[in-house]
Amino acid sequence: MDVRAGTELLCSPLETEDYVIQSMDDVSPPKWHLAHVTWFFETFLLKPFLRGYLPLDEAYDHLFNSYYETHGSPFPRPRRGLLSRPTVAEVYRYRHYVDEAMGVLMHNTPSEHSHAIAERVCLGIHHEQQHQELLAMDIKHILAQNPLRPFYSKRLQVPPTRHPVPMRWRAYEGGLVSIGLEQGNESFGFDNERPAHSQYLEPFELATRPVTNQEYMRFIELGGYQDPALWLSDGWHLIRENGWTAPLYWIREGERWYHFTLSGWLPVDPDAPVCHVSFYEADAFARWAGERLPTEAEWEQAATHTRNRTGNFAESGYLQPVAAEAGATNNLSDLLLQMFGDVWEWTGSAYRPYPGFRVLSGSLGEYNGKFMSGQMVLRGGCCATPASHIRPTYRNFFPPSARWAFSGFRLAREATR
Numbered sequence: 001m002d003v004r005a006g007t008e009l010l011c012s013p014l015e016t017e018d019y020v021i022q023s024m025d026d027v028s029p030p031k032w033h034l035a036h037v038t039w040f041f042e043t044f045l046l047k048p049f050l051r052g053y054l055p056l057d058e059a060y061d062h063l064f065n066s067y068y069e070t071h072g073s074p075f076p077r078p079r080r081g082l083l084s085r086p087t088v089a090e091v092y093r094y095r096h097y098v099d100e101a102m103g104v105l106m107h108n109t110p111s112e113h114s115h116a117i118a119e120r121v122c123l124g125i126h127h128e129q130q131h132q133e134l135l136a137m138d139i140k141h142i143l144a145q146n147p148l149r150p151f152y153s154k155r156l157q158v159p160p161t162r163h164p165v166p167m168r169w170r171a172y173e174g175g176l177v178s179i180g181l182e183q184g185n186e187s188f189g190f191d192n193e194r195p196a197h198s199q200y201l202e203p204f205e206l207a208t209r210p211v212t213n214q215e216y217m218r219f220i221e222l223g224g225y226q227d228p229a230l231w232l233s234d235g236w237h238l239i240r241e242n243g244w245t246a247p248l249y250w251i252r253e254g255e256r257w258y259h260f261t262l263s264g265w266l267p268v269d270p271d272a273p274v275c276h277v278s279f280y281e282a283d284a285f286a287r288w289a290g291e292r293l294p295t296e297a298e299w300e301q302a303a304t305h306t307r308n309r310t311g312n313f314a315e316s317g318y319l320q321p322v323a324a325e326a327g328a329t330n331n332l333s334d335l336l337l338q339m340f341g342d343v344w345e346w347t348g349s350a351y352r353p354y355p356g357f358r359v360l361s362g363s364l365g366e367y368n369g370k371f372m373s374g375q376m377v378l379r380g381g382c383c384a385t386p387a388s389h390i391r392p393t394y395r396n397f398f399p400p401s402a403r404w405a406f407s408g409f410r411l412a413r414e415a416t417r
Contacts, residue, residue, distance in 0.1 A: 022081025235280025311341020343408030
């Protein structure tokens with residue numbers, strides 16, 4: 001119920017008109033998010049396990065099914081913005097109707113299904129947390145299209161001004177390591193994080209913080225977007241076709257860069273992690289810098305053994321990346337900063353199943369496995385991720401062209417011998 005309430009709190013600054021807009025195919029209207037996460041609990045818990053449950057409206061099973069083809073016929077994703085009905089008020093009524101029924105199920109759990117119910121409730125909670133992050137991403141994209149330059153909320157925290165933190169390198173010996181969630185680990189993890197498996201890593205070095213806006217500005221100024229030698233073929237075609245010359249939401253006025261945030265248009269903080277870049281842009285910058293992106297195994301190995309698990313998450317109240325804190329330690333060369341929170345970090349790894357991966361049974365098997373093609377892995381969470389939702393083994397994934405996510409990157413390189 002805390003998570004359910006958190007979703008509604010995230011939407012509370014919106015005007016009714018904001019709930020229904022779909023600004024591109026990858027963005028869903030906030031109203032649809034509110035209904036879909038509710039559909040998930042209804043479909044996978046109430047209908048199979050709560051005796052006598054009657055849906056509020058049978059049509060919702062079609063309208064708010066995201067991509068579960070084995071369950072039914074999903075309403076086409078690019079057309080979600082055409083759903084002026086049900087109204088926003090009716091969607092909230094749907095949420096509260098399902099919440100009440102879930103309360104009945106949780107207090108009268110059939111003993112023969114208690115294990116399955118517990119697992120699905122946990123999955124539904126984490127699923128809703130995923131959509132909280134997506135809501136922040138999508139609301140930002142929706143508002144950014146408006147020439148009136150609206151803001152999401154005036155109540156967001158003002159990002160702190162901090163001294164620049166130099167980029168240093170942390171060395172790792174490599175060798176045979178375990179990647180993924182171990183068998184018997186009772187903590188929650190999505191199916192794509194299992195099973196744990198052995199992987200050999202060559203010695204490598206990882207940057208102690210993500211690439212900053214100021215560093216990315218230098219890449220722009222020195223012609224990074226004009227040099228085809230830096231770009232993968234698909235990326236070069238993409239930036240030429242779409243006219244990309246800077247991260248999403250950036251505009252230049254005179255000698256200064258500004259970007260759209262959920263607090264409105266603000267000057268770009270030079271020391272904050274660069275955000276809203278695609279995999280292609282991250283990869284091109286790495287080539288320009290003479291380095292590379294880390295593999296997801298390298299990233300996980302480093303994150304698992306870092307002493308610093310703090311970060312800027314949704315609870316921080318910024319809903320945008322902030323600069324690293326220089327005073328976090330007296331030995332910056334030994335500490336990885338912002339591995340968790342602030343920006344999802346692109347890796348150089350394609351999103352593929354781990355050895356021994358098995359999809360969940362039934363329609364829930366479509367949750368992750370069907371997307372293991374044409375996507376790249378991101379790690380670490382971002383400024384819109386709930387802190388309780390992230391862990392070192394978490395595998396996020398997006399198409400390499402995606403930029404509306406809170407995505408940035410850090411550099412890696414082979415270890416000097």
